[in-house]
Amino acid sequence: MLTLLAKFFKALNSESGAWALAFAFVLGMVMGFTPLWRVHNLVILLIALLFRINLTGFILSFAVCSAVAYLLDPWFHQFGFYLLSHESWQPLWQSLYQSAFWRVMQFHHTITLGSLVLSIAFAPILLGLSFYVITQYRRRIQTWFNKLKIVQMLKANRFWAIYSDLRG
């Protein structure tokens, strides 16, 4: 099972450029913040799988942001409620509501709209920030990081061994 999983990552995670990782974090963040069973998440998943995005970063980001989303849901709800009930936006919502496509997108759901709009608004910031952190990490911290005992222990793990073998 571990071998299969490692092979999967080997096949898909052959690129690990800084941008690939940064985009992975952003896509994972959008998918993690918004409700899972939404059509736009299928689109995000398709992008993450089809393009050379770092899947480990994507999954990690998705898991962390899903946990954080539980705390942020009340704010997403309030923001979505504000947008959907705002008078000046009513014509837009009414016209979107006539479209089956947008209905399927469930834009009229408070948390969906609120979380999607906020996470898209935050996406450029996270993208830039992630790129900067990754490049700085690789330049200055990676060597020091690899020497840490905990990292050594993790590298002694069987999964890491399989993964390293596959990397060749």
Added chain:
Amino acid sequence: MTQTTSKPQMRRSAIRWPGLAAFVVICALLAAFTWLLLDTILKWTFESSVGTLNGAEVNIESVEHSWSPLGVRITGVQVTDPTQPEQNRLVVGEITAQLNLEQLLLGRLHFDNVVSSDIRTFQPRQSPGEVYTAPTKEDAKAWAEQGLASLNLTMPNVDEIVSRLELKTPAAITQAKTTIENSKQELESIKANLPTRETLAEYEAQIKALSESKIETPQQLQQKREEFAALKEKFEADKAQVNAIKESTNETLAELKQAFEQVKAAPAADLERAQQLMQLNSEGLNEITAVLFGEQMRKWSEYMLLAYEQLAPMLARSADEKLVKPPRGEGIWFEFSQSQEPPSFLIKKAKTEFAWGETVLDVDWTNITYQHEQLGQPTTFVARASNSALWQLLNLNGELALTAAGIDAKQQWQVQGIKLDNLKLSEQSEFAATLLASLLDSEGSVTLQDSVFDGGGTVRLSDMKVEAKAENKWAAVIANALQQLSRLDINADVAGQLTQPTFSFSSDLDRQLGSALKSAALDASKTELAGLQTKLQEQSNGFLGDNQDALSAFEGLLSDAEQRDKKLQELLKAKFEGAIEDKLKDKLKGILGGN
């Protein structure tokens, strides 16, 4: 020398095609997962969404879907009552619904036909359901549950009554004593002015002397005449005095008699007033119908207003996003339908089968939606049943529509011959009452305008058999009166907001029980009242006995005055002058020659 050749590194494509294959596989897995677990997903969805609308936990036993025709079959639905989480407001055995595929593709939930069977209301739950929104009418029934305690029945105390009474007997005695005291003084002065027997005898003697005296000359005649006139003048003066005394005595005697009569009558008057005051001090006696029948009537009302109390709030909540406070992490869906659009949610036809034991009542519904203005038609419901085990005739029809101002609705009902059987009216320790058997007829109408109730009806109970037990005397009176009831007409009125309707009940029972309780109070205080009566009678009789002499003295004085008046009258009527003149004439004839 070795030469190494390096292969130019090729720039890889931005697209990784195996990823697309992985996406397809994941989608396929999701589809399969959804397909396999669709019923469970639907179950969770229904429980969650209906629970949010209901404001409390909703449990569903199972959900089965079918693709052709597109529909669902839901079994074992339990809808918790938010006001009483240990009870279900509705339990539905089975619901089958066919969904309109065309409307579903357009994002609308249109059910062509929904059949709900084995519906029971107000059933106990195995464990209390979770309440999502705080109940707003938790104290609506509190008044009915207070029971007899709210009547504040207290037994009056005889001493307290006597102190409040301001007894007339002692007052009458005091008044009579004052009258007697005054009359005694008057009696003395009157007696002093009354001509004595001796005076009258002297008058008689003087008249006799005048009439028998010798008159020989006209001068003597003239002298006698003058003496007689003077005497007559004296008689008249005395007679006037006697008349005045008679008049004064009569007045005083009348006053005395009146005072004595008042003393004589006072004990009876006091007793009557004591009896009047000797009734139960019950502030809430006029609510006895509500106390005894209120809770049961309220339950019946809930059946009658089921459509409003159950369905309308749920429709109203679903129509207004702000009313629904979503559970954490769920959010809410907004509606942006336009007025000419078909409603987003519509059940065109529904049939609900309410069950009471073996009896089933079919209610046919049309156009169940919360967007009546878009649909242009109200939700209607009709229930008609006859000759069932529970009733002879039942007609119920009405309609309701959600408007911008609230809920507008109207409903009429007519039920005849509902057989009531072992209905608990009160189960308190001090008072337990059960309606063993009765026939119930009811009719009425209720309107709902902008979510405000107005209307009412009558409930007629006939052939009543009531069993009642009571621990204390006063509850026993009520129990006894109830057991004697064979017929009772109750007027029921409903008013107030949809979410907090207020019911008021009234009947002839209030007056009947008030009268019975008063009689019981008198009966219970019989001994004390008898004691009071004896005490007052003794006071009265004692006074009358002690002061009878005063009355007799005046009566004797009046008698004397009348006798003396009579005597004086006789003296005044005496023809003294004629007799003297005859004597003188005879004398003169003898002197002058005999003619």
